């Protein structure tokens with residue numbers, strides 16, 4: 001059952017081949033057996049899942065089932081889940097039981113999907129390797145001591161290891177796409193504003209966006225269909241109808257114009273990854289697509305601008321974690337200042353502290369213009385680059401990450417090298433565009449992801465372009481050894 005896609009599981013449920021309860025039991029058993037080593041879950045909500053599955057089965061019997069009714073999935077532990085610990089990978093929220101559901105949580109629940117548990121992640125979504133989690137690193141099922149990528153590392157690892165058919169993730173600078181690439185699964189970061197951020201614990205509010213992680217583009221389309229849509233509780237959520245993402249999956253891509261930005265194929269890119277991406281592009285040519293060389297001249301400014309904007313916004317967002325209202329509180333504070341200092345000092349990990357310090361510095365009087373304002377200006381230049389490119393092409397393609405999965409501990413000592421894992425994904429968030437990662441081959445038995453970037457609200461096209469590729473390739477069906 002665990003090798004089936006959501007689409008297959010959904011028809012199996014409707015035909016009565018198995019019940020949702022059986023399905024949930026099956027996945028819970030796999031989590032029990034295989035996750036102690038992977039560490040992809042922070043919390044498993046078995047009892048709750050079985051009760052929800054029981055309800056879903058009745059609904060299916062009564063004929064009122066939708067495509068996600070009774071389908072198990074996992075939530076990144078950044079989405080508030082009522083009555084369930086929502087830790088955000090941090091000691092600070094280790095004891096935080098969310099009193100309400102996030103917009104996304106609500107929608108998934110209403111669609112009848114069954115939450116198996118909450119997945120591990122980099123602390124407050126800051127990281128590219130899932131090594132900053134208070135709950136310990138996640139392992140990549142494709143290799144013994146390899147990172148799954150981050151920050152949605154638990155979500156990616158769980159789907160790749162077939163512990164869950166799909167999961168939710170969030171992407172501030174690449175956190176859906178990069179771990180999807182490193183774990184050989186399919187993930188899409190929607191346009192900023194497409195998916196509600198209500199109840200999704202904020203890292204950098206102008207960049208954060210939730211989205212699905214699944215094995216196929218078709219499954220991702222089904223999940224996005226449910227996740228997307230207006231939510232008045234998020235003032236940046238866009239009130240625009242959600243198209244039928246599955247309706248256009250089978251459209252021909254004959255004549256599709258693919259832009260290849262030269263800046264995404266240069267220095268820093270592993271030669272084997274480059275070759276794999278070339279082969280994927282060749283496959284697209286065979287499908288009738290036309291390839292155009294383009295330039296995104298301000299690309300090299302994306303990472304530096306991001307590492308001002310993201311820390312600046314996080315320093316503001318994380319100020320609410322003060323030991324007073326919720327989360328970790330130090331023992332026996334002598335006064336208010338001691339309470340703040342020790343609660344925050346104990347509750348936050350090293351990477352989070354580094355970002356808060358950088359952000360507070362960049363926002364301080366005298367430096368604001370030099371750093372934050374400058375970064376915002378660069379952001380505009382980057383958006384303009386994409387705008388020009390989309391006058392010429394329909395989608396842009398590139399590698400998702402410059403290398404395949406790296407070793408645990410390999411980059412933790414040097415934050416700058418770690419930050420470079422996201423050089424191809426970050427600009428997409430700065431511009432607010434949708435981006436996707438699709439399994440495109442292997443280098444030394446490790447998965448490589450192809451990134452597909454689209455114009456604003458062009459998710460349906462991205463999913464179509466990915467689905468067409470998945471009809472002629474089988475990279476997305478490969479299962480890591482030991483997880484068959």
Ligand code: GLN
Pocket residue numbers: 125126127128150151170171172173174175176203310422
């Ligand atoms: N790796 C990037 C960072 O550390 C992006 C993280 C994310 O998208 N949440 O900030």
